[in-house]
Amino acid sequence: MSPKSLKLLLPPVSPAASGTLYEQLVAGLKQAIGDGRLTPGEALPSFRQLAEEMLVSVITVKRAYEELEREEIIYRRQGLGTFVAEGGANRSREAKLEKARKLLNEAAREAAEAGLKPSEIRSLFLETLND
Amino acid sequence: MKHLILNFMRRWWWMYVLIAFFSAGSAYLRIPTLLGTFALICMQLDAQRGFFRALRPLPLSNKEQSNALWIIAVPLTPLLAVIPFTIGALASRAKPLITHSYNLPFQCALQAWLTLGYCALGFMLFMFLLNRRPVTFREILQQAFAGALWGTVFAGPQLQILVSNLPKAPSGILPWHWVLFSVVPIFVLGSFLAAPNIVHCKLQRNTGGTTNSQIKTDHKNNLHGLTGLPLFLVTLIGQILGIILLITVVQHGIWSLTTRGLEKAPLAAIRNTVMMVTVSMLLCTRCADLLNLRSLRILPIRTGALVALLAIIPVIGGISSAFLMNRSNTFLSLPSATELEFGGIVIGFGTFLLALNFQASGGWRIAVLMLAATAAPATLAAGISLHILLAGASVLGLLGYCGLYYGLKRSHSFYQSRQMFGIDPNNPMSA
Amino acid sequence: MNTQPAIEISGLEKRYPKFTLGPLNLSVPKGSIYGLIGPNGAGKTTLIDLIFGMGAPHAGTIKVCGFDHTTDEVALKNHAGYFGPDLSYVVWGDVGRAIRFVKGFRPTWDDAYCQHLLETLGIATSEKIATLSFGGRTKLGLLLALAWKPQVLILDEPTTGLDAHSKQAVFSELLAIVRDEERTVLISSHQLSDLERFTDHVGILHKGRLLAEGATAELVERHMQVEFTCERTVLENVPGLTIAEHNENRCRAILDTDLCSLEILEQHGACEVRSQPLTLEELFLVLTK
Numbered sequence: 001m002s003p004k005s006l007k008l009l010l011p012p013v014s015p016a017a018s019g020t021l022y023e024q025l026v027a028g029l030k031q032a033i034g035d036g037r038l039t040p041g042e043a044l045p046s047f048r049q050l051a052e053e054m055l056v057s058v059i060t061v062k063r064a065y066e067e068l069e070r071e072e073i074i075y076r077r078q079g080l081g082t083f084v085a086e087g088g089a090n091r092s093r094e095a096k097l098e099k100a101r102k103l104l105n106e107a108a109r110e111a112a113e114a115g116l117k118p119s120e121i122r123s124l125f126l127e128t129l130n131d
Numbered sequence: 132m133k134h135l136i137l138n139f140m141r142r143w144w145w146m147y148v149l150i151a152f153f154s155a156g157s158a159y160l161r162i163p164t165l166l167g168t169f170a171l172i173c174m175q176l177d178a179q180r181g182f183f184r185a186l187r188p189l190p191l192s193n194k195e196q197s198n199a200l201w202i203i204a205v206p207l208t209p210l211l212a213v214i215p216f217t218i219g220a221l222a223s224r225a226k227p228l229i230t231h232s233y234n235l236p237f238q239c240a241l242q243a244w245l246t247l248g249y250c251a252l253g254f255m256l257f258m259f260l261l262n263r264r265p266v267t268f269r270e271i272l273q274q275a276f277a278g279a280l281w282g283t284v285f286a287g288p289q290l291q292i293l294v295s296n297l298p299k300a301p302s303g304i305l306p307w308h309w310v311l312f313s314v315v316p317i318f319v320l321g322s323f324l325a326a327p328n329i330v331h332c333k334l335q336r337n338t339g340g341t342t343n344s345q346i347k348t349d350h351k352n353n354l355h356g357l358t359g360l361p362l363f364l365v366t367l368i369g370q371i372l373g374i375i376l377l378i379t380v381v382q383h384g385i386w387s388l389t390t391r392g393l394e395k396a397p398l399a400a401i402r403n404t405v406m407m408v409t410v411s412m413l414l415c416t417r418c419a420d421l422l423n424l425r426s427l428r429i430l431p432i433r434t435g436a437l438v439a440l441l442a443i444i445p446v447i448g449g450i451s452s453a454f455l456m457n458r459s460n461t462f463l464s465l466p467s468a469t470e471l472e473f474g475g476i477v478i479g480f481g482t483f484l485l486a487l488n489f490q491a492s493g494g495w496r497i498a499v500l501m502l503a504a505t506a507a508p509a510t511l512a513a514g515i516s517l518h519i520l521l522a523g524a525s526v527l528g529l530l531g532y533c534g535l536y537y538g539l540k541r542s543h544s545f546y547q548s549r550q551m552f553g554i555d556p557n558n559p560m561s562a
Numbered sequence: 563m564n565t566q567p568a569i570e571i572s573g574l575e576k577r578y579p580k581f582t583l584g585p586l587n588l589s590v591p592k593g594s595i596y597g598l599i600g601p602n603g604a605g606k607t608t609l610i611d612l613i614f615g616m617g618a619p620h621a622g623t624i625k626v627c628g629f630d631h632t633t634d635e636v637a638l639k640n641h642a643g644y645f646g647p648d649l650s651y652v653v654w655g656d657v658g659r660a661i662r663f664v665k666g667f668r669p670t671w672d673d674a675y676c677q678h679l680l681e682t683l684g685i686a687t688s689e690k691i692a693t694l695s696f697g698g699r700t701k702l703g704l705l706l707a708l709a710w711k712p713q714v715l716i717l718d719e720p721t722t723g724l725d726a727h728s729k730q731a732v733f734s735e736l737l738a739i740v741r742d743e744e745r746t747v748l749i750s751s752h753q754l755s756d757l758e759r760f761t762d763h764v765g766i767l768h769k770g771r772l773l774a775e776g777a778t779a780e781l782v783e784r785h786m787q788v789e790f791t792c793e794r795t796v797l798e799n800v801p802g803l804t805i806a807e808h809n810e811n812r813c814r815a816i817l818d819t820d821l822c823s824l825e826i827l828e829q830h831g832a833c834e835v836r837s838q839p840l841t842l843e844e845l846f847l848v849l850t851k
Contacts, residue, residue: 020839021759022779048741055734057595059762059777359666362659423650429614430667431639543578543608543617546648 003043003081006032007053021056025064033073033084034092044074044082071095132191135199136207143173150208151215158219158238170208171253174200175260183330197326204254205322209246216242234300241297248315251322256281258329279377364443367422371447379455424489425546428539438535445481445528449474472517479524479531486534489545566628568592568714568746569613574622576608583608583770584622590763593743595736597757597778598750599842600767601850606750607646609767610718614644627713643712645703647719651691657702658687661709668710676709682731697723704732708739715739717749721756729753733760758782758842768850778842787840788817788824790832800830806848816840816848 010028013021032038044050047065051058065082068074073088073095085091104125111121140147146169177183186196217239224235259277298304357365427437453474538545569590576583583605590596600606612619613626615635624631629638654660665671680687683701691699700723707715715736721729733756739745740762751757757764758778765775774781791811802821807814817827817837824835 015755015759020779020783048737048743052734052737052741055730055737055759057760057762057778058593058737058740059779060759063779356662357666358662359664362663362666366654366659422653423648425616425646425649426651428616429639429644429649430664431636432667433636434615540615541618543611546611546616 003045003049005053006045006050009037010054013054013056022060022063022067025054025056025060026067029064029068030073030092030095033088034096036089038084040084040086040088042084044084046081132195132199132202135186135191135196136203139170139173139177139199139203143170146170146173147211150212154212155215155219155222158216158242159223161223171204171250171257174204175257178260193327193330197330200330201254201323201326204257205250205319206247208250209243212246213239213243237301238299244312244315245297248311248318251315251318253281254322254329255318255325258325275377363440367443368447371444372451375448375451375455424539428546434536434539437539438532441485441535442482442532445478445485448481449476449478452477469517472521475521476517476524479521479526479528481528481531482535483524483527483531486531486538490534490538490542491544566592568594568627569596569716569748570623570625571609571613572623574609574612574619574624576612576617576619581605581608581770583612584619586622586770586772588765588772588775590746590748592746593740594762595740595747595749595760597761597764598748598767599752599754599757599764599846600750604767604850605770606767607718610644610646610716610748610750613642613716614639641712642714642716643707643710645700645707645715645717645720647700647722649703650699651702651706654691656687657685657689657691657694660691660702660706661687664706664710670712671710675711676705679705679709679735682735683728695723697725697728700724701728708735711739711745713745715745715747717747719751720749721751721753729756736760754843754846755841764842766846766849773849774845782840782842782845784819785840785845786817786819786837787814787844788827788835788837789814790827790835792830792832800826803827804848806851816845 009032010025011017011031013024013028015021017024019027029038038044044065045053047058047061051061054061065074065076069076069082071091072085073092074082075085076082107125108121111124116124150169191199217235220235220238256277259273260281298308356362422441427440432440453470567589569588571586571588574584574586574588581603586609598606598609608617611617613624613631615631618632626638627641629641631638651660651663654663661676665676683705685694685698685701685705689698691702694702700720704717704720707717720732724732736747736749737760739747749757749761761778763776764778764781766773776784790813792813793811800822802818804816804818805813806816813832817824824837827835
């Protein structure tokens with residue numbers, strides 16, 4: 001089965017979005033794998049094909065794939081291509097969770113530095129959630 | 132206005148020096164001539180460089196701009212040319228090289244008066260010259276006629292015929308001279324009235340009107356036909372022959388008019404050497420400028436083969452000149468030995484000029500071409516035999532051929548963008 | 563797979579009265595897009611011209627696909643396509659004739675691809691070249707370089723004068739070209755943001771010399787922008803540190819993390835050190851100052 005086009009599946013890679021191009025690509029792929037739009041065992045396009053689809057350099061895609069491979073979200077088979085790993089969705093979600101935790105920690109620290117009490121920080125978080 | 136005039140003179144000072152030199156020289160040697168139209172050539176170069184557009188944002192009224200241009204082109208040149216002419220004529224009287232009757236005040240006045248008319252005529256023609264390649268049929272027609280007339284005004288045998296038939300003294304004035312003298316004020320007035328129009332005409336963008344390719348959905352497929360080298364050869368040879376034919380037709384017509392049947396008009400008025408050298412010069416500058424060396428160089432062709440391709444320009448020029456010179460007035464008969472010799476001279480001289488033309492960029496290119504233009508009648512006037520000329524042309528031709536080869540390989544200036552006279556209309560600032 | 567570089571330049575030198583290019587060593591790996599950047603007059607065009615035999619170098623060799631630029635000039639030109647701003651096809655009258663002219667020299671010309679390019683770039687074969695806008699002529703030149711599918715494409719300033727649509731179309735064609743891993747693109751440009759996005763490798767050329775070279779992302783990430791307070795004289799000669807601006811004792815600089823680190827900077831007496839990542843453009847501006 002030939003890999004499907006990811007062009008409209010992933011958010012557009014843009015210099016206006018936060019993070020470097022490759023970070024955006026990693027985030028987009030994690031999102032797609034995490035919410036099951038890309039299922040385990042599914043083939044991903046080659047570097048060069050995805051580069052062409054996303055209009056970024058080959059090396060950017062390569063780095064994104066390498067990072068996802070390190071995190072065991074995808075795997076590569078020599079000569080066959082790149083595939084979504086079994087459990088990739090969970091690991092992808094875990095990675096997302098990890099990142100959220102880090103960001104929340106940072107938010108809490110900023111708020112503490114601004115002089116908010118723990119109870120105030122809690123209500124701030126709840127307020128954010130309700131928005 | 133004063134600034135514009137002074138600026139023009141400062142930029143082209145060497146041209147004025149040349150004019151002064153030639154005026155004085157011709158007066159001293161008492162060679163009948165009409166000089167002083169170089170200012171117009173300089174102005175045309177300015178126009179091609181986009182000078183007129185650069186002028187536009189300056190805080191000068193339309194009237195001031197057109198007046199300044201008119202003063203530079205029409206009255207200033209004869210005024211400046213007549214001074215060195217007088218000096219030369221005085222020197223000639225004090226220490227004559229050639230002795231024949233010479234009415235000094237009359238000659239100076241005649242020179243000034245006729246140059247004035249001549250410049251005025253040139254200025255009016257200048258209006259019709261486009262400063263870019265013609266596109267529509269009307270533009271091509273306009274450019275062809277204006278260009279041919281313009282070329283005829285500046286270089287052509289009829290000018291030589293005209294000046295050699297001018298009166299030497301007041302007593303020698305013929306009725307047709309009076310006609311000639313009396314059209315001068317008409318030309319001057321006409322050119323003055325036309326001046327604002329000229330400024331307007333020269334403001335067109337050098338690149339021409341652009342089309343919006345986004346909207347056009349024309350998929351008419353015209354990709355069939357000759358390709359590659361054959362297409363190149365057909366186009367190039369067609370262009371050369373077209374230029375020669377145009378010159379021949381115009382020259383023939385003007386020759387018939389000016390001699391009013393006194394002399395039988397030959398089929399090809401380019402039969403004299405001066406004209407032939409002019410033809411070869413024109414070919415080698417015009418065609419070479421049209422061919423972008425960069426676009427040829429990136430093709431998979433050996434350097435040697437590319438040189439041979441370029442050398443086609445003077446060779447075709449030479450061969451067609453030899454045939455056109457044919458006095459039997461038919462194209463079908465073979466040219467005689469003398470005519471072949473003429474052809475050889477054109478080839479040799481042309482190859483040399485071609486190499487020179489590619490190497491020389493910028494202002495000194497014009498100087499080189501002018502030198503070549505004056506060298507040709509000079510050698511002819513000196514009465515050098517055809518054989519010696521041919522030998523000289525062969526040496527020059529060989530030099531030119533080697534020059535082309537090494538230039539293509541080593542010279543960076545060969546690949547600089549240029550159009551007519553080293554000026555690229557797409558990029559006027561590159562000049 | 564053959565690992566021979568697509569373009570290999572070694573010891574190249576070209577001297578002019580006022581400018582010297584090189585000695586220059588450059589290697590463009592196969593299957594990549596290589597961006598050559600540099601300020602005006604850095605020697606980019608000179609370098610590209612030399613590859614195609616427009617001028618001869620004083621020393622050094624140039625090889626494209628293994629073909630030497632002097633001994634195998636025809637073979638080289640059979641494998642390498644060129645585009646440059648001074649390329650002019652006006653003499654051919656209309657677009658179709660220019661296409662026919664070039665097509666005759668290129669046995670690998672692909673008519674279907676040419677038609678595709680005509681449509682994506684939005685030019686028609688019946689258009690007069692003389693009336694094309696500057697961008698239109700650029701598109702034609704690019705089409706003539708692309709449509710015969712050369713192994714190596716060498717493009718000198720291909721995006722100048724192109725509108726955003728055409729620029730995107732061109733880059734998407736270039737990415738499609740390097741898709742098969744055998745073909746290579748060398749591109750010189752001033753549009754640094756584009757190059758940062760599309761190129762795999764960049765080389766920064768300045769005053770005829772290659773200042774920095776490497777994979778685009780690595781090159782950018784290897785450097786960071788630092789601000790600190792220090793006696794400037796103390797930090798003048800720290801390797802890997804390029805001072806961009808300074809005002810009294812406050813300094814802004816670029817740090818090459820391969821050669822230097824924030825710790826080393828602090829050891830040299832810098833305090834209140836702040837750092838942040840930078841873009842290719844910012845790196846370029848400081849390095850070529």
